[in-house]
Amino acid sequence: MRWLLNTVYLLLLTVLSPFIAWRxxxxxxxxxxxxxxxxxxxxxxxxxxxxxxxxxxxxxxxxxxxxxxxxxxxxxxxxxxxxxxxxxxxxxxxxxxxxxxxxxxxxxxxxxxxxxxxxxxxxxxxxxxxxxxxxxxxxxxxxxxxxxxxxxxxxxxxxxxxxxxxxxxxxxxxxxxxxxxxxxxxxxxxxxxxxxxxxxxxxxxxxxxxDGVATDRRNPATEDLRSIFNLSPLETVFMAGSTQEPEERLALQTWIECRKEYPSLRLILVPRHRERFDDVAKLVRDAGADVLRRSSCETSNRLTADAVILLDTIGELSACWGLADIAFVGGSFGNRGGQNMIEPAAFGATVLFGPNTWNFRDVVQTFKEANACVQLDSPAELTATVARLLANPAERQSLGDAARRAVKSQSxxxxxxxxxxxxxxxxxxxxxxxxxxxx
CATH class of the missing domain: 3.40.50.11720 (3-Deoxy-D-manno-octulosonic-acid transferase, N-terminal domain)
Incomplete structure (x- = not known):
């Protein structure tokens, strides 16, 4: 049996070798x-x-x-x-x-x-x-x-x-x-x-x-990012994390549209895969916005309130969720089956995600039963939903508080x-x- 598997693996490796070489x-x-x-x-x-x-x-x-x-x-x-x-x-x-x-x-x-x-x-x-x-x-x-x-x-x-x-x-x-x-x-x-x-x-x-997820937005790692990104307490942060194509584009369009009425709205994008960092930065620039990349913050002087923040480092996503007031969790409008929505929920963010969350079915059910999330049926709903939440701070607070309580109850x-x-x-x-x- 093992030699049959070896043969299958070798055949697959041969077939995939051009793709592997390209990567x-x-x-x-x-x-x-x-x-x-x-x-x-x-x-x-x-x-x-x-x-x-x-x-x-x-x-x-x-x-x-x-x-x-x-x-x-x-x-x-x-x-x-x-x-x-x-x-x-x-x-x-x-x-x-x-x-x-x-x-x-x-x-x-x-x-x-x-x-x-x-x-x-x-x-x-x-x-x-x-x-x-x-x-x-x-x-x-x-x-x-x-x-x-x-x-x-x-x-x-x-x-x-x-x-x-x-x-x-x-x-x-x-x-x-x-x-x-x-x-x-x-x-x-x-x-x-x-x-x-x-x-x-x-x-x-x-x-x-x-277990063990941070719930205090004032933790040192999150506060360091807040300082690096020059975020003001008066600004509202919309963050799209663990995203795949075309979720960054959808989040960017939502931000551009909502800023017409809420000019203090900031956007943070966090692509799921690092090989897409450059493509997402170009997407932002092509839309006419400045982009502030986390990897170049120490050398960049382009700190403007209009800049879209791109978290292009590994291992800082958890802390970055603590900056979000409204958190869209990616992988849920595509075919990946969703991503971990527990971390933004633990910080008390208003958590949004799309319909495709089969990899987190039980987590989603927990949050739904606690009235602690908003699940969107289609990408077309994203802008209208974010606009509604921006207009209703009390609804955001209620959803965020419920999300934090749901996380704590499952430890x-x-x-x-x-x-x-x-x-x-x-x-x-x-x-x-x-x-x-x-x-």
């Missing part, structure tokens, strides 16, 4: 971590403690993983060495900053030789996957080496569930190998159970994203998750790690 040349992607990804040559450590390997695909997962790792180390009195892996350039760079005292590396591609070499060199006591990053060869090799695999903050959208259900006979053994699945909600748990996750290994912990998933992970380790035979190494 390497155009955006500088995929150049780092070649040995780790293709050969599984993960770095060695002199630390003799047993290892727990945590994996987070990209930036969003790295941010959430930091909370889990901190609580896990607290509950286990730091008895384990923590290895953190990621799959993207931006995720790797952020992991280096967020885990300065942990080993950070790249996750191997799912070739049998790469995952075999990686697991034998690391010899982890447990592998922890953030959300739902399941690779057949990796999981099969973990089973061969008797390494328990846990999935935390797990979610399964209805759309993904339909896709997995079509290949149920192939996926059931993979899901059945998992030692622990900590699901974000009961509906996610039900979908995962129907795909083969064992009932006694399935737990509903809630979403980690609700506790991080501690529950860490407790379950600790229990998995404690349930292993005392000599498991020694036998594993000897094998």
């Amino acid at each position: 390497i040349v155009r955006h500088g992607r995929y150049r780092r971590g070649i040995a780790e990804k293709l050969l599984g040559r993960l770095p060695q450590s002199n630390d003799t403690r047993d290892v727990v390997w945590f994996h987070a695909v990209s930036v969003g997962e790295v941010i959430q993983l930091q909370k889990v790792v901190h609580e896990f180390r607290r509950q286990t009195a730091d008895r384990f060495r923590v290895l953190v892996s990621t799959s993207t350039d931006t995720g790797y760079d952020l992991a280096l900053k967020r885990f300065p005292d942990c080993q950070v590396t790249w996750f191997p591609l799912d070739f049998s030789w790469a995952v075999d070499h990686a697991l034998r060199s690391v010899q982890p006591s447990m592998v922890v996957l953030m959300e739902l990053e399941l690779w057949p060869n990796f999981l099969a090799e973990c089973q061969r080496q008797q390494i328990p695999v846990s999935v935390i903050n797990a979610r399964m959208s209805s759309r993904s569930h339909r896709g997995y259900s079509r290949i149920h006979s192939l996926m059931a053994p993979i899901f059945g190998r998992l030692a622990l699945v900590a699901a974000q909600s009961q509906s996610n748990a039900d979908r995962l159970k129907s795909l083969g996750v064992s009932h006694d290994r399935l737990h509903v912990t809630g979403s980690i994203k609700f 506790g998933a991080t501690a529950n998750t860490a407790t379950l992970l600790t229990a998995i380790l404690e349930s292993q035979p005392a000599n498991h790690a020694i036998c594993q190494r000897a094998a």
Whole structure:
């Protein structure tokens, strides 16, 4: 089976090679971590403690993983060495900053030789996957080496569930190998159970994203950005974050139209992918507006009240949401299924998003039941909705207060998750790690 998968992966790699080469040349992607990804040559450590390997695909997962790792180390009195892996350039760079005292590396591609070499060199006591990053060869090799695999903050959208259900006979053994699945909600748990996750290994912990989010707009990171952007308390901030095309254009059009009646309205744009930063800056200039890029604030003198602010750095989105009075969460007018709307809600912003939020279905339901958000049916509604909210400060305040309360009511998933992970380790035979190494 693994050699069949290897053949499929190699064929896909061959077909995609022109696109990959273009991304390497155009955006500088995929150049780092070649040995780790293709050969599984993960770095060695002199630390003799047993290892727990945590994996987070990209930036969003790295941010959430930091909370889990901190609580896990607290509950286990730091008895384990923590290895953190990621799959993207931006995720790797952020992991280096967020885990300065942990080993950070790249996750191997799912070739049998790469995952075999990686697991034998690391010899982890447990592998922890953030959300739902399941690779057949990796999981099969973990089973061969008797390494328990846990999935935390797990979610399964209805759309993904339909896709997995079509290949149920192939996926059931993979899901059945998992030692622990900590699901974000009961509906996610039900979908995962129907795909083969064992009932006694399935737990509903809630979403980690609700834990540890900042709720005070006066926190140092947000205040630093407020000062850098020269934002006045008298100005109202409309922010569109984690956006994809054409959401920046829609937000820009809304800002231009609303400024006719509300000249103190400011706009902050935060594209989801860094390779689009230049394109979005050009979009703003082509519309006749100045653009202030966060990456050049220290050298730029173009600080005007008419400038559109472009947050073109990685790792500052969370703090930047604290500047927003009205927050549009992107990825919801396209085909990405939405983005995390919890952070702006925690700050008490008036949260808006489009109709396509299937990746955050349970979060959206929580906010809807609390009257804590506005979901738009189409892009055409954005300008009129923002204009209405600008004209009704009391409505904005009510929505924002409800959003903050909803976030606070959902906390506790991080501690529950860490407790379950600790229990998995404690349930292993005392000599498991020694036998594993000897094998």
